[in-house]
Amino acid sequence: MHSNTSSMPSENKLSNAFEEIRRAFIKGVRFLFKAPPGSFLFLQVFLAFLIGSAVFSGIVFGRINSDIQAHDEIAFSMFSRGGLWPPHFLFFLLTGLPALFHFNLSYVYLASCLLLGFAFAIRFLISYRIFTKLLPEGEFSTYNGFRISFFCWALGLLMPFPYYHWWVGLLPAIAWHNSTIMFLFPMALGAFITSYLYLDKGEIRYLRWSSVLLLIGLCVKPNYALVHGPVFLLLVFLRYRFKKETWMMVLYYLPSLFLLIAQFWYLYFVWNKYAGVTTYNSVVIHYSPFEAWRLKTGNVFFAAAASLAFPLSYWIFNFKKAIADRFQKSTMLYFLIAMLVFVLFIEKKTDGSNIAAYDFIWQVVIGVYLLFLASAVSLYKQFNTRDGLLLSRWMPFLVFLLHVISGVAYLVHIFGDRNWI
Numbered sequence: 001m002h003s004n005t006s007s008m009p010s011e012n013k014l015s016n017a018f019e020e021i022r023r024a025f026i027k028g029v030r031f032l033f034k035a036p037p038g039s040f041l042f043l044q045v046f047l048a049f050l051i052g053s054a055v056f057s058g059i060v061f062g063r064i065n066s067d068i069q070a071h072d073e074i075a076f077s078m079f080s081r082g083g084l085w086p087p088h089f090l091f092f093l094l095t096g097l098p099a100l101f102h103f104n105l106s107y108v109y110l111a112s113c114l115l116l117g118f119a120f121a122i123r124f125l126i127s128y129r130i131f132t133k134l135l136p137e138g139e140f141s142t143y144n145g146f147r148i149s150f151f152c153w154a155l156g157l158l159m160p161f162p163y164y165h166w167w168v169g170l171l172p173a174i175a176w177h178n179s180t181i182m183f184l185f186p187m188a189l190g191a192f193i194t195s196y197l198y199l200d201k202g203e204i205r206y207l208r209w210s211s212v213l214l215l216i217g218l219c220v221k222p223n224y225a226l227v228h229g230p231v232f233l234l235l236v237f238l239r240y241r242f243k244k245e246t247w248m249m250v251l252y253y254l255p256s257l258f259l260l261i262a263q264f265w266y267l268y269f270v271w272n273k274y275a276g277v278t279t280y281n282s283v284v285i286h287y288s289p290f291e292a293w294r295l296k297t298g299n300v301f302f303a304a305a306a307s308l309a310f311p312l313s314y315w316i317f318n319f320k321k322a323i324a325d326r327f328q329k330s331t332m333l334y335f336l337i338a339m340l341v342f343v344l345f346i347e348k349k350t351d352g353s354n355i356a357a358y359d360f361i362w363q364v365v366i367g368v369y370l371l372f373l374a375s376a377v378s379l380y381k382q383f384n385t386r387d388g389l390l391l392s393r394w395m396p397f398l399v400f401l402l403h404v405i406s407g408v409a410y411l412v413h414i415f416g417d418r419n420w421i
Helices: 002-032 039-061 067-080 090-100 105-134 142-155 179-201 204-218 223-240 244-274 300-307 309-317 319-324 326-344 359-385 390-417
Strands: 283-287 345-349
Touching: 039 067, 039 105, 039 142, 039 390, 067 090, 067 105, 067 179, 090 105, 090 179, 105 142, 105 179, 105 359, 142 359, 142 390, 179 204, 179 223, 179 326, 179 359, 204 223, 204 244, 223 244, 223 326, 223 359, 244 283, 300 309, 309 319, 309 359, 309 390, 319 326, 319 359, 326 345, 326 359, 345 359, 359 390
Parallel strands: none
Antiparallel strands: 283 345
């Protein structure tokens, strides 16, 4: 009798434990399939990770020549044979870690594909959150969440209309072939939206996030910081003048400034000379307006029109709304400064000969994405409120869809023609 009664509490505990597990399972299933925001968003992010990893794996393991393999080989070399690290080291560090455990380049390739898939997914997530952050309070609904998801998926695919080439010479919003710019995207978008929220609300927590994300982004690729720092300082000064918010911005961004100067010195006076990368030996920056762009395209006017048809159409049909929208104006300023750096400067050998690199294009890729994102957010708001004429909504939307179709066709081109150019 004594043994039976002593076993009953343990049986009850076991039964209660199974009941708790069952309830947790049911709750988890319900959570996973409820509408956004929430777990449906998580499922989309996970799907973006799978799709991104698959595309990058197809490029790398399908032996389609790209910067991804070149960067992976640098990372593998750093860990297996040593040598000078590049100044923007973070991507090489993370992808090269498998070489510590197994000297096989395939493991480095796999690590880079998964890391880039993760970055692609986080870019989707941040874009989604930017939509929801810019909506008026109380306007979000399940239906809106699905529509935002559509725009964010589309933004991950869009490409210019092909002119002269599919990618080179144009102003794309994505670079499937370049690992460091794709890995930089989450940090750049995060730094942008947190700095914008600091401008809007003046809360120090946004400034902290912005400065940290920019600092991490500098360790991946310095191009975006060249634009973000000056533009953000200008916008903060125009809004707050000589108030505390301006001085706090300068203080928090000083580490990024020092790191950028150190990277510049190390890149052009140490790594380019002694790292053994012959393309970059004895390279200097030249002031030469439009030379870099003209080397890659037939006509810069048509290249710009083919690349920016959607934001241009939105601004043409909704000029008054666009010029009154602070988010639109901020992204336009970022884009214009990014373009200014691209069109004014070119890298050449000390003897004046050109090199094959196109290194001042990368901040433009992020600037174009921000421009498309801002126009998509504004267009979404107009569809949501049914504001303005039908033509002012549907014409930009149709152009947006054409960019998405072009993006799908570009992926077919990459894998069909085995060429990203």
